[in-house]
Amino acid sequence: MYDLNSVTKTYVRRGHTVTALDDTNLEIPDNDFVAIIGPSGSGKTTLLSVLGGMLAPTSGNVFIDGESLYDLSIEERTALRSTKIGFVFQSFNLIPWLTACENVQIPLMLSGQSAERQRSRALEMLDRVGLADRTDHHPSELSQGQQQRVALARTLANDPQVILADEPTGNLDSETREQVMTYLNEFHRDGRTIIMVTHDAGTAAFAKRTIRLVSGVAKSIVSPEAA
Amino acid sequence: MKLQSMIWKELWQRPTPMLTSLLAVTLGVTALVAIQNITVFSERKIAGDMESLGANVLVLPPSVTLQDYYSADMHGHTMPEEFVTRLALARMPGVENLAPKLCVEASVDTIPVTLTGILPRSEFQEKAAWQGLSMLTNAVGSDRGCCATKADVGVDDDPNSLATTRTIQELGERDLILGRDVAAQLGSGVGDTLTLFDEEFEVITVLPETGTIDDGRIFAHLHSVQDLSSAGPVVNVIEIMACCEDAAGGLITNLSAELPDTRIITIAQVVETQVAVNGLMSRLSWGFFSILLLVGGASIASVMYANVTERRKEIGTLMALGASRNFVTRMFLGKATLLGLAGGLGGFVVGSIVAAVLGPQLLGVEVQPMPMLLGVGMATATVVAVAASFLPARRAAGLDPCLVFNDA
Ligand SMILES: Nc1ncnc2c1ncn2[C@@H]1O[C@H](COP(=O)(O)OP(=O)(O)OP(=O)(O)O)[C@@H](O)[C@H]1O
Numbered sequence: 219m220y221d222l223n224s225v226t227k228t229y230v231r232r233g234h235t236v237t238a239l240d241d242t243n244l245e246i247p248d249n250d251f252v253a254i255i256g257p258s259g260s261g262k263t264t265l266l267s268v269l270g271g272m273l274a275p276t277s278g279n280v281f282i283d284g285e286s287l288y289d290l291s292i293e294e295r296t297a298l299r300s301t302k303i304g305f306v307f308q309s310f311n312l313i314p315w316l317t318a319c320e321n322v323q324i325p326l327m328l329s330g331q332s333a334e335r336q337r338s339r340a341l342e343m344l345d346r347v348g349l350a351d352r353t354d355h356h357p358s359e360l361s362q363g364q365q366q367r368v369a370l371a372r373t374l375a376n377d378p379q380v381i382l383a384d385e386p387t388g389n390l391d392s393e394t395r396e397q398v399m400t401y402l403n404e405f406h407r408d409g410r411t412i413i414m415v416t417h418d419a420g421t422a423a424f425a426k427r428t429i430r431l432v433s434g435v436a437k438s439i440v441s442p443e444a445a
Numbered sequence: 446m447k448l449q450s451m452i453w454k455e456l457w458q459r460p461t462p463m464l465t466s467l468l469a470v471t472l473g474v475t476a477l478v479a480i481q482n483i484t485v486f487s488e489r490k491i492a493g494d495m496e497s498l499g500a501n502v503l504v505l506p507p508s509v510t511l512q513d514y515y516s517a518d519m520h521g522h523t524m525p526e527e528f529v530t531r532l533a534l535a536r537m538p539g540v541e542n543l544a545p546k547l548c549v550e551a552s553v554d555t556i557p558v559t560l561t562g563i564l565p566r567s568e569f570q571e572k573a574a575w576q577g578l579s580m581l582t583n584a585v586g587s588d589r590g591c592c593a594t595k596a597d598v599g600v601d602d603d604p605n606s607l608a609t610t611r612t613i614q615e616l617g618e619r620d621l622i623l624g625r626d627v628a629a630q631l632g633s634g635v636g637d638t639l640t641l642f643d644e645e646f647e648v649i650t651v652l653p654e655t656g657t658i659d660d661g662r663i664f665a666h667l668h669s670v671q672d673l674s675s676a677g678p679v680v681n682v683i684e685i686m687a688c689c690e691d692a693a694g695g696l697i698t699n700l701s702a703e704l705p706d707t708r709i710i711t712i713a714q715v716v717e718t719q720v721a722v723n724g725l726m727s728r729l730s731w732g733f734f735s736i737l738l739l740v741g742g743a744s745i746a747s748v749m750y751a752n753v754t755e756r757r758k759e760i761g762t763l764m765a766l767g768a769s770r771n772f773v774t775r776m777f778l779g780k781a782t783l784l785g786l787a788g789g790l791g792g793f794v795v796g797s798i799v800a801a802v803l804g805p806q807l808l809g810v811e812v813q814p815m816p817m818l819l820g821v822g823m824a825t826a827t828v829v830a831v832a833a834s835f836l837p838a839r840r841a842a843g844l845d846p847c848l849v850f851n852d853a
């Protein structure tokens with residue numbers, strides 16, 4: 219799925235150079251489930267942005283299915299995000315003035331589907347995350363866990379091959395965390411690749427393997443199942 | 446769901462700042478539409494007046510300044526009626542008809558009315574016969590090479606000709622002609638008897654509506670008005686129906702020579718002033734329009750910038766979900782287009798209403814909405830709104846999608 223070749227990302231702000239990713243080499247096969255852990259500021263979000271095609275590395279190459287991601291034009295990368303990559307955010311990032319159903323329709327609209335197809339697919343996805351009875355609610359009328367499930371339905375709408383999640387359970391209590399992780403696990407079993415940043419060891423335990431980032435370097439690779 | 450419905454929903458999420466920013470643009474269109482509307486209809490009316498009014502020269506007492514053609518006899522200043530005879534006898538080339546008038550205040554059953562004394566054509570013909578002059582039956586002056594005006598054509602005995610040609614063939618000593626409005630006000634019609642200055646008059650006709658102050662007047666024979674109001678043999682104005690070419694040429698000089706103690710004004714001069722006023726108004730309206738559009742553009746731009754800043758995270762999310770820069774640009778420019786169209790439409794509606802209300806009050810012009818101005822208003826408002834939103838939209842499209850992870 220992904221192949222990172224000595225990827226370095228440095229930020230230069232007011233004369234200071236911050237190395238967020240330092241010569242990282244990483245291979246993520248299809249249908250992998252990776253948890254990325256590491257202290258704050260270690261470059262986890264930076265890595266996810268690079269994988270999502272939203273942040274060009276300072277040096278090095280990122281291949282997605284054999285294609286050099288940052289040799290594509292911005293438009294091509296945008297199109298790729300629309301079809302191949304799904305995101306899950308810590309703060310859900312639902313559009314507050316759209317209903318749950320409309321939020322799920324966004325990626326479908328962006329990939330140019332008809333209105334009927336958008337709606338039926340969105341309803342199907344909401345049903346899948348157990349929110350068939352909340353389709354016309356606005357995000358503010360939903361609980362945190364329900365909001366994250368709407369976000370999961372939205373991520374799933376275009377059937378992406380890979381889901382990039384930045385602390386998807388960071389804002390949730392342990393019960394809803396469990397629920398969200400169950401869904402991510404299901405998506406993984408459906409054959410998708412999941413790359414998830416987390417602070418929480420319990421959440422990381424759902425993954426097949428864990429990558430630990432320290433100061434921008436993928437230092438140790440732990441494989442809990444193997445251990 | 447489509448882009449349009451997204452724009453629509455977002456707009457109604459917090460409409461106040463957006464709609465407020467539209468105010469200046471709407472006002473600009475309102476000013477333009479209202480003034481242009483009134484101007485155009487006023488010009489049409491002037492053109493219509495020019496055509497339908499044979500009287501194109503006014504002879505006034507010297508101290509009078511003329512505000513409105515139709516109230517040329519409402520100033521209270523007088524001059525001797527003898528001037529009319531002098532003009533009739535002078536047989537100037539180009540003079541086709543004379544219409545002296547005297548206006549007095551009177552009352553019918555305690556209702557105050559304006560009584561206007563007019564002299565029917567038959568009087569001139571009598572005078573001409575009496576003076577032994579070889580007058581043509583339907584013209585006072587010479588018949589030398591004159592263009593046919595409507596005044597010339599309308600020499601039938603129909604008293605309604607007063608409304609269109611401002612002259613009348615016959616009018617008895619105790620006959621009355623009522624304007625449409627005053628007839629309605631008094632509740633009188635043809636054949637009724639009205640008491641004016643303790644004398645009984647018979648209504649011989651009610652004029653068709655003219656849209657001028659003539660609608661509010663009562664007309665009677667000049668000599669009756671003079672006698673009953675004890676004004677003496679005087680008039681307020683002499684309207685001269687002149688042949689167009691002659692009015693433009695030597696006629697004015699001839700008239701001034703004949704009646705040195707009068708003020709002579711051609712209707713062209715009156716109309717010219719009005720046309721000049723209209724032109725000024727029209728230019729002013731474009732000025733207002735431009736200023737308000739500039740102000741409106743600036744205010745839309747600032748509100749749009751604020752909107753982009755406020756929606757950073759939302760834009761980043763859309764980009765992460767696969768929205769292209771082009772989509773984000775269209776989202777903001779689409780919103781601007783919607784605002785522009787709304788502002789243009791609103792301005793047109795308000796402007797047309799203002800024109801319809803103010804037109805009759807200020808200039809006595811009936812005003813109808815002009816669809817052309819709707820097009821102009823909507824197009825310019827849209828162009829301004831879109832132009833003002835261009836940079837904010839570019840900023841939105843240029844946002845770094847990575848901010849979705851970091852912005853709380
Ligand atoms: N836009 C930016 N400009 C400058 N420096 C940045 C930017 N984004 C991140 N950094 C820096 O890069 C480093 C890595 O940041 P990153 O957000 O990837 O960390 P993280 O592991 O996700 O941290 P956290 O667990 O707190 O979310 C940090 O030192 C941060 O200050």
Ligand SMILES: [Mg+2]
Binds near residue numbers: 262263264
């Ligand atoms: Mg982070």
